[in-house]
Amino acid sequence: MSDTIRYKRVLLKLSGEGLMGDGDYGIDPATVERMGREIKKVIDLGVQVCLVIGGGNIFRGISGVATGIERTSADYMGMLATVMNAVAVQSVLERMGLDTRVQSAIPMPTVCEPFIRRRAVRHMEKGRVVIFAAGTGNPFFTTDTAAALRAVEMGCDALLKGTQVDGVYDSDPKKNPNAKRFDRLSYRDVLANDLKVMDASAVALARENAIPILVFSIGDEGAFADVVQGKGRFTLVEKGE
Numbered sequence: 001m002s003d004t005i006r007y008k009r010v011l012l013k014l015s016g017e018g019l020m021g022d023g024d025y026g027i028d029p030a031t032v033e034r035m036g037r038e039i040k041k042v043i044d045l046g047v048q049v050c051l052v053i054g055g056g057n058i059f060r061g062i063s064g065v066a067t068g069i070e071r072t073s074a075d076y077m078g079m080l081a082t083v084m085n086a087v088a089v090q091s092v093l094e095r096m097g098l099d100t101r102v103q104s105a106i107p108m109p110t111v112c113e114p115f116i117r118r119r120a121v122r123h124m125e126k127g128r129v130v131i132f133a134a135g136t137g138n139p140f141f142t143t144d145t146a147a148a149l150r151a152v153e154m155g156c157d158a159l160l161k162g163t164q165v166d167g168v169y170d171s172d173p174k175k176n177p178n179a180k181r182f183d184r185l186s187y188r189d190v191l192a193n194d195l196k197v198m199d200a201s202a203v204a205l206a207r208e209n210a211i212p213i214l215v216f217s218i219g220d221e222g223a224f225a226d227v228v229q230g231k232g233r234f235t236l237v238e239k240g241e
Contacts, residue, residue, distance in 0.1 A: 006230035007157040009048040009124065012039070013147035013198075014162050016054035016085055018218060026057060027088050035162075035218060036092040041225040043098055043129065050120070050130040050154055052147040053089060055081030075139035079106060082143060086133035087111065099128040105137030105146070117153050124154065144202040152209045159211050160227060161198060162218030167235035168197050186240025197237060206237075213237040 014035070021028030042049055058081035064074030086102045093100045101123050102112035112133065113119070120130045135146040151159040165173055166181075170193075173179040182195075187207035190197050197203060197215060206213050216227050216234035226232030 004229045005045060005047060007047065007160075007228045009154065009156050010042075010158050010160050010228060011050050011052060011147055011151040011154060011156045012160045012162055012224070013144065014051065014053045014218065016056035016058060016060075016081065018057075018162065018164065019053070019085060019088075020057045027085065029092075032089060032092050036089070036096055036098075038218065038222070038224045039093065039129065040096050040098060041222065042228055043127065045225060045228065047228050048124040048127070050124060050132060050150065050156070051086075051089070052132050052143055052150055053082055053085045054143040055079070055085060057081075058084055072139040076106075079134040079137070082135060083108070083111065083133040086131040090131055093129055099126070100131065101128055102131045102133055105132070105134040121154060130154075142199050142202070144198040145205065148198070148202040148205040148211070151211050152205065156211060158228075159206055159213045160224070161213060161215045162224065163215060164217065164219060166217040166220065166223075166233040168195055168215050168237070170195070182235050185235060185237045187237060188240055190237055197235075203237070207239070210239060 019027050019032055021031035039049060055078045059077050064077055065071050083104055090100045090102050103115040103120055104112050105115050107114040123130050132150045135141055135143050136149055147159060168182050169179040171179045187203055190203050191200055214227055214234045214236055216223050223232055227234050
């Protein structure tokens with residue numbers, strides 16, 4: 001492993017919407033392929049990587065509620081969408097020569113492994129990419145919370161959130177050209193100012209376990225590899241002074 005690596009074991013959180021590319025729904029093969037190349041660069045550095053992927057490109061539980069589906073059922077439908085995304089990303093990564101495992105919080109042994117913490121850790125130690133699917137396995141919890149939970153369980157050095165922008169802003173920079181960007185924030189800043197980094201329970205879980213959150217643009221070539229080396233543009237969320 002290179003001496004430049006700052007974070008040796010990381011969890012990468014990707015949104016389901018990030019897999020759509022320029023589309024309005026589903027999975028864009030070219031986008032997933034590009035993300036796969038970014039992940040491979042980091043694996044080639046010797047970093048241990050696990051993933052949590054949202055399901056919003058296929059089904060969002062909260063939007064399902066708006067259409068009249070009962071909340072618990074809608075959330076389970078969203079969890080199943082994350083399994084679909086995980087299997088798609090696994091296929092791309094394995095085509096690139098990366099050994100990959102999908103572990104689901106909802107057991108479905110025909111499709112993937114059940115989530116077993118010790119087995120997942122062992123996979124990572126062997127250099128395999130582990131993709132955690134189906135959130136926490138419980139309704140009323142987001143994939144952000146699942147990402148923070150798995151990062152803690154895996155003993156990750158950092159939780160990386162790959163977004164469409166290069167950090168955390170005080171408002172949407174795509175809508176507000178004067179939005180202020182932050183290089184560094186405390187967990188308290190994020191919660192007190194309701195900054196849209198991750199949901200409050202995910203941030204609180206990361207704070208309680210002292211896991212830094214790094215927010216960066218997954219769309220920028222080489223950004224993921226830069227971030228694990230402490231380089232490039234990102235917002236670091238950690239314990240304040």
